[in-house]
Amino acid sequence: MKDLLRTADLSRADVELLLNTAADFAANPLRSSTALANKSVAIYMTKPSTRTRLASETAVAHLGGTPIFIRGDELQLGRGETIADTARIISGYCDALIIRTFAQSDVDELGANASVPVINGLTDDDHPTQLLADWVTIRENFGADIAGRKFVYLGDGNNMAHAWLTMGAIMGAHVVAATPTGAWAPDAKVVAQANAIAATTGATIEVTNDPEAAAKDASVLYTDVWMSMGDPESERIEKTKALSPFAVSQQLMDLTAKDSIFMHCLPAHREEEVATSVIDGPKSVIWREAFHRRTTIQALLYHLTRGELQGR
Numbered sequence: 001m002k003d004l005l006r007t008a009d010l011s012r013a014d015v016e017l018l019l020n021t022a023a024d025f026a027a028n029p030l031r032s033s034t035a036l037a038n039k040s041v042a043i044y045m046t047k048p049s050t051r052t053r054l055a056s057e058t059a060v061a062h063l064g065g066t067p068i069f070i071r072g073d074e075l076q077l078g079r080g081e082t083i084a085d086t087a088r089i090i091s092g093y094c095d096a097l098i099i100r101t102f103a104q105s106d107v108d109e110l111g112a113n114a115s116v117p118v119i120n121g122l123t124d125d126d127h128p129t130q131l132l133a134d135w136v137t138i139r140e141n142f143g144a145d146i147a148g149r150k151f152v153y154l155g156d157g158n159n160m161a162h163a164w165l166t167m168g169a170i171m172g173a174h175v176v177a178a179t180p181t182g183a184w185a186p187d188a189k190v191v192a193q194a195n196a197i198a199a200t201t202g203a204t205i206e207v208t209n210d211p212e213a214a215a216k217d218a219s220v221l222y223t224d225v226w227m228s229m230g231d232p233e234s235e236r237i238e239k240t241k242a243l244s245p246f247a248v249s250q251q252l253m254d255l256t257a258k259d260s261i262f263m264h265c266l267p268a269h270r271e272e273e274v275a276t277s278v279i280d281g282p283k284s285v286i287w288r289e290a291f292h293r294r295t296t297i298q299a300l301l302y303h304l305t306r307g308e309l310q311g312r
Helices: 012-027 051-062 083-093 104-113 128-142 159-170 188-201 211-215 233-246 286-304
Strands: 040-045 066-071 096-100 118-122 150-154 174-178 204-208 220-223 261-264
Touching: 012 128, 012 159, 012 286, 040 051, 040 083, 051 066, 051 096, 051 118, 051 286, 083 104, 096 104, 096 286, 104 118, 118 128, 118 286, 128 159, 128 261, 128 286, 150 159, 150 211, 159 174, 159 188, 159 204, 174 211, 188 204, 204 211, 261 286
Parallel strands: 040 066, 040 096, 096 118, 150 174, 150 220, 174 204, 220 261
Antiparallel strands: none
């Protein structure tokens, strides 16, 4: 496996290896401080970023490498050079590429034409590095035995909902996406893919329009902002109205399991998709979750550059 382009690229064995290595890096960030010595990693972002940029740059530095941050307007892509040509050029200078952009097809094309590992740091379709951070955090709170636990995402059926369902399927979990019907439901193809993976892992995939039923006895309630980068502003009023019943309120948290946690990929809009009392409350693990963006990207770079991930 050369690249991580989509969450579905990962096998269960890959995820287990990455989670274990990330936990090691959490305890000892400089454990492999020469793994990328005399090497560089391009970090190309056409979307603004806080966590992904900081996590990527620090992960490269902790491995002894040099991060090279590139904004979307700083490459010749903006003047007509093809994605394939850009991939070949980056491969000649750098030892890996992390990209955060809009179109999944751009990431796929970079992966197809680059000779170095390409890591999807977020697209409109998927967010695999976030899900790795989420599952390290889940492991820290619940351990590896997740039998009888339910992991619930509430809100927009966006890239985070897609990645949540897919990673849950890989991990053999009972995962739920509670979203509106219609335009803001998860993509049917992604749900079908998650169900296909679940058939091989014993996972349970559930898509519902009932937030209270979803929250009942859940171990995790997870949400994301309602208006993602690139969403048309003209949809805000209609989308907010549709998503309002899926806001993570204190009342929903009270329906969850006694040892439940609240998760959010951030940034958050308090009193929109989540109540302030929840996100700043005792069940919230958002800061530890954000911390693990670095440990998991560090683990990905470590194993991908060594050719140690097998893929599905």
